[in-house]
Amino acid sequence: MAQETSGAYTLPGVGGDQRRATAYRRLPVEERRRQLLSTALELFSHRSPEHISIDDIAAAAGASRPLVYRYFPGGKQQIYEAALRSAAEELTACFVEPPEGTPTQRLANVLDRYLAFVAGHDAGFSALVRGGCVTETSRTTAIIDGVRRGAAEQVFVHLQVEAPGLRLRMAVRSWIAAVEAVSLTWLDEGRRPPADELRDWLVDHFVGILAAAAASDRQTAQVAAALLAQERADCGAGVLARRLLA
Amino acid sequence: MAQETSGAYTLPGVGGDQRRATAYRRLPVEERRRQLLSTALELFSHRSPEHISIDDIAAAAGASRPLVYRYFPGGKQQIYEAALRSAAEELTACFVEPPEGTPTQRLANVLDRYLAFVAGHDAGFSALVRGGCVTETSRTTAIIDGVRRGAAEQVFVHLQVEAPGLRLRMAVRSWIAAVEAVSLTWLDEGRRPPADELRDWLVDHFVGILAAAAASDRQTAQVAAALLAQERADCGAGVLARRLLA
Structure with a gap:
């Protein structure tokens, strides 16, 4: 599976497992994409989109801003639409x-x-x-x-x-x-x-x-x-x- | 009543009264504002807002682009909201x-x-x-x-x-x-x-x-x-x- 090529480390989450705090690791591309999307969806679910920045998404995902842009070159609009599409599938399945x-x-x-x-x-x-x-x-x-x-x-x-x-x-x-x-x-x-x-x-x-x-x-x-x-x-x-x- | 100060002439409408074709005239401020609004509302009613420009509104109102901006310095967004407010009043009255x-x-x-x-x-x-x-x-x-x-x-x-x-x-x-x-x-x-x-x-x-x-x-x-x-x-x-x- 493809791996991230540079600078894509998981940072420790607030209140996260201390052992993981130093376990920076690269995520496979698909896994990282899914992780960014689910993080974005979680943020977009509880705050209005205009109050969420790419920096918020990067911070919540333990990723860097450039990394988020590597996966979603269209920035916030693209990640919002992708998150929305995934939420729409979830809802339709209901x-x-x-x-x-x-x-x-x-x-x-x-x-x-x-x-x-x-x-x-x-x-x-x-x-x-x-x-x-x-x-x-x-x-x-x-x-x-x-x-x-x-x-x-x-x-x-x-x-x-x-x-x-x-x-x-x-x-x-x-x-x-x-x-x-x-x-x-x-x-x-x-x-x-x-x-x-x-x-x-x-x-x-x-x-x-x-x-x-x-x-x-x-x-x-x-x-x-x-x-x-x-x-x-x-x-x-x-x-x-x-x-x-x- | 206040009058327009410059460059604010009524141009002949398509199929309009021929005698009015050369009767360029300044409109009182309130009258011009109402005319621009009703023209904009007519345009916004039958086309989606993203397909209407300030130039369209100016042309339909027989006015110049700078004149429209003099009345609506916020441009299309401002005139759209004003037209919407007037339509909302009309609808609420229904x-x-x-x-x-x-x-x-x-x-x-x-x-x-x-x-x-x-x-x-x-x-x-x-x-x-x-x-x-x-x-x-x-x-x-x-x-x-x-x-x-x-x-x-x-x-x-x-x-x-x-x-x-x-x-x-x-x-x-x-x-x-x-x-x-x-x-x-x-x-x-x-x-x-x-x-x-x-x-x-x-x-x-x-x-x-x-x-x-x-x-x-x-x-x-x-x-x-x-x-x-x-x-x-x-x-x-x-x-x-x-x-x-x-």
């Missing part, structure tokens, strides 16, 4: 759920993972979805839109719809937008209510939006009827689904 | 609706004005709400957030709620986000479905989200019951409201 259990339970499982992701990347998530930061470009917007499309695709998989019509697409798209907006409010409100309560609200929102769309669209009505047949009448979202979708 | 007729009819009236605004500012609206353009800053984000807050406040006025709790605020916030997302999809889809159909969908969404929130929140349930009492059972959204909210 959306995959096996077709087992009731549909509202599956949705709840996905939302549990999603809200854990949001909580784990709070400041970065806000900055990203809100926009308005210096590092936002059409490329970052495309990455975020890709995540939204990924979410919608997974919903359609579970709805077992191969060719969703306009009304159904708009309903799903609007629920995803609602989830994003509610997540931001949740972070702003100091993560109130608790994640499990918020997750239940968001499942209810889905049922509500689907019920509204089903009232005026045949395809959505068929999808809703098929979902309802898989629900159980004795658990929370199932009760609501039965009442609104019946 | 949300005001007298407390007459059924609640769903009032909501439909507001949405008619809103969708007319969206259609009239298509490219600019997309660029703005999507973010990802070079002219996006924390100030433009704050302006947009102000419009969202204005929309939510008007909803609470009609819900006759002075102190909305978290659940109700999240429901309204999520509906507003849904409306934004659906508007973008609507523009992307070549304004399909027709505006009046989309407006009905969005009213239905509101009913659906409110019904879902009412199922698990006492305040929302009270608000929903009070709204329902004002609905008529014989028109579209009223029928849905009766079914979902009862």
Whole structure:
């Protein structure tokens, strides 16, 4: 495996293992790249991108500024986009759920993972979805839109719809937008209510939006009827689904 | 009233009145400022901000580049923000609706004005709400957030709620986000479905989200019951409201 060629040493971290303090070592190229990226993602997750410099990233990674530039010649913008891409993959992976259990339970499982992701990347998530930061470009917007499309695709998989019509697409798209907006409010409100309560609200929102769309669209009505047949009448979202979708 | 001091002439517009073609005239300062702003807003409405230059604005306004800079020393960013602020005021004014007729009819009236605004500012609206353009800053984000807050406040006025709790605020916030997302999809889809159909969908969404929130929140349930009492059972959204909210 390729090795770094010069000046690329791991410096001791604050509070790190004393034995490692003098163990400067070169990292294989791929390993170093991964380490820089995960360090950057950790920083970008909890502070707004405009408050993070290449020096911050270098210091947190125990690397030199020139080393960071060797891996990311485009500087902060490039490392931000790479970190964002890796976060987008992680988030998109959260959306995959096996077709087992009731549909509202599956949705709840996905939302549990999603809200854990949001909580784990709070400041970065806000900055990203809100926009308005210096590092936002059409490329970052495309990455975020890709995540939204990924979410919608997974919903359609579970709805077992191969060719969703306009009304159904708009309903799903609007629920995803609602989830994003509610997540931001949740972070702003100091993560109130608790994640499990918020997750239940968001499942209810889905049922509500689907019920509204089903009232005026045949395809959505068929999808809703098929979902309802898989629900159980004795658990929370199932009760609501039965009442609104019946 | 203050007059422009030099070099500030109105040039003939394409297809303009021939008699005005040679009638170069100085404009009073406030009038010129308004004219530059409305010209800029017109341009920003139909093209993405990164594709518009100060020269474009000067040409469209029949003014010179130095004149535009005299009024907006901060250049394109300043004129964009000023145009955005004026568009935000216009949009916020759309949300005001007298407390007459059924609640769903009032909501439909507001949405008619809103969708007319969206259609009239298509490219600019997309660029703005999507973010990802070079002219996006924390100030433009704050302006947009102000419009969202204005929309939510008007909803609470009609819900006759002075102190909305978290659940109700999240429901309204999520509906507003849904409306934004659906508007973008609507523009992307070549304004399909027709505006009046989309407006009905969005009213239905509101009913659906409110019904879902009412199922698990006492305040929302009270608000929903009070709204329902004002609905008529014989028109579209009223029928849905009766079914979902009862």
